[in-house]
Structures are given as C-alpha cells and as structure tokens.
Amino acid sequence: MEHAKISRDEKQIQTRLHLINAGFHLISEQGYSAVSIRNISKYAGYTQGAFYSNFSHKEEFLLTLMKSQFEQENAQLQKIMTQIDSDFSSLLEKLELWLTDFFQNDEWLKISIELQLYAAREESFATEYKQVWQTHHEQISKILIQLFSHYKQVDAEQLEAKILEIISLSYGLALQYMIFKDDLNKYIQIIIQRLIGQI
Incomplete structure (x- = not known):
C-alpha cells in the first residue's frame, strides 16, 4: 500500500517537471501571451486536467518556473562557495564556468524578461513576483556575503x-x-573583475 502511494507521488513530480520543461521551452520561444495552458499541456504530453491538478492557474505556473530556476542557481552557487577555502584562482575559475552557463541560458533569460514585463502590467502578479524575487535576492546575498566576508571586512550598508x-x-x-552574441569572455571578465575589485 505504501509503495503505491510513493509511485503516485513520484508520478506527480514527474508530471510537474514535464510541464515546467514544456513551459520553459514554449514561453522562451513564443512569449508569455502566445502560450496557453492547452499548449503547455499538449507539448508536455498531458491533458489540461493534469495541468490543473498541479497548478491552480497560469500565474502559479509562472511563479513555479521562476522558483525552479532560482533554486537551481542558488544550489549551484552555494556548491561553488563550499570551495571558498581553496585556492582563490580556482574559486574564480568555477565562478567563470558558472557564469558561462548562466550567460548561455537563453531560454531562462527570455522567460525572465517575459516575467518582468508581465509583472509590470499585472499588479496582482507583481506582488507575488516580488516575493519570489526577494527570496532569491536574499539567498544570493547570503552567498555573496559569504564571499566578501571571507576576504574583507565590509559594513552592512x-x-x-x-x-x-x-x-x-x-x-x-x-x-x-543574449542579443549581441559577440564576445562572451568579455562580459564574464567584467563581472569577475568587478568581484575582485569588491573583495
């Protein structure tokens, strides 16, 4: 009996992941306003009923996309920070690799713009958007505070x-x-040099 319950839970997690992946692809390709719940469900291989059994509405789905991306970013950066006591050049190398992936993640960057534009137009969505963004900001702040404080004393302000x-x-x-696709290393080095300057 317990085994069947776990299988059902696992199936629901799998369904959510498929829907999220479909949403990432479709919204980045077509834009938020052009993508419907029907399209997302169909692309993922599910019915609209499956969508609604996982998400109350499209806005909740968008916030889940956002949370999913931010959680991934936070986990990746936190993993890099576990190397903080290692050689500084090695730490910078890992940050450069992470930035390379971040800069080349066109799908997420396009969705990020779509979410910001939607939040600018829809006040109710903007409230929830700000809460998710604030949580992400706090997590990134903890990571950067860890980095700055390790090398230099800096006051809170x-x-x-x-x-x-x-x-x-x-x-x-x-x-x-994402727009110009010119010299990736140039952009990454601007951030790395700024980080070094801050430290």
Missing part, C-alpha cells in the same frame, strides 16, 4: 550596495550578450 550591483550587472550583461 556597503555589502547591500555591492550585492545589488553584482546581481544587476550579471543580469544586465547576460541580456546584452
């Missing part, structure tokens, strides 16, 4: 400004690279 600058710079340059 300076830290907040440094963190905001690094996060804004990373997203801004990633979006610029």
Whole structure:
C-alpha cells in the first residue's frame, strides 16, 4: 500500500517537471501571451486536467518556473562557495564556468524578461513576483556575503550596495550578450573583475 502511494507521488513530480520543461521551452520561444495552458499541456504530453491538478492557474505556473530556476542557481552557487577555502584562482575559475552557463541560458533569460514585463502590467502578479524575487535576492546575498566576508571586512550598508550591483550587472550583461552574441569572455571578465575589485 505504501509503495503505491510513493509511485503516485513520484508520478506527480514527474508530471510537474514535464510541464515546467514544456513551459520553459514554449514561453522562451513564443512569449508569455502566445502560450496557453492547452499548449503547455499538449507539448508536455498531458491533458489540461493534469495541468490543473498541479497548478491552480497560469500565474502559479509562472511563479513555479521562476522558483525552479532560482533554486537551481542558488544550489549551484552555494556548491561553488563550499570551495571558498581553496585556492582563490580556482574559486574564480568555477565562478567563470558558472557564469558561462548562466550567460548561455537563453531560454531562462527570455522567460525572465517575459516575467518582468508581465509583472509590470499585472499588479496582482507583481506582488507575488516580488516575493519570489526577494527570496532569491536574499539567498544570493547570503552567498555573496559569504564571499566578501571571507576576504574583507565590509559594513552592512556597503555589502547591500555591492550585492545589488553584482546581481544587476550579471543580469544586465547576460541580456546584452543574449542579443549581441559577440564576445562572451568579455562580459564574464567584467563581472569577475568587478568581484575582485569588491573583495
């Protein structure tokens, strides 16, 4: 009896993952307004009923996409920070590799723009969007505080400004690279050199 319950739970997790992956692909390719729940469900190989058994509405689905991406980013960066006591150049090398993947993740960057635009137009969605973004900001802040504090004493006010600058710079340059596709290393080195300068 217990085995059947676990299987059902696993199946639901699998369904959610398939729907999320379908949403990532379709929204990045066609834009938020062009993608319907029917399209997402069909692309994932499920009925609309399967969608609604996992998500109450399209906005909840969007927030889940966002949370999923942010959780992945946070986990990856936290893993890199476990190497903080190792050689500094090795740590920077790992950060450069992570930034390379981040800059080349066109699918997420396009969705990020779509979510920001939708939040700018829909006040109710904006409230929930801000909460998810704030949680992500707090997690990234913890990681960057860990990095800055390891190498240098910085007061809280300076830290907040440094963190905001690094996060804004990373997203801004990633979006610029997504459009121009010119010299990836140039963009990454801007962030790395800024980090070194902050430390």
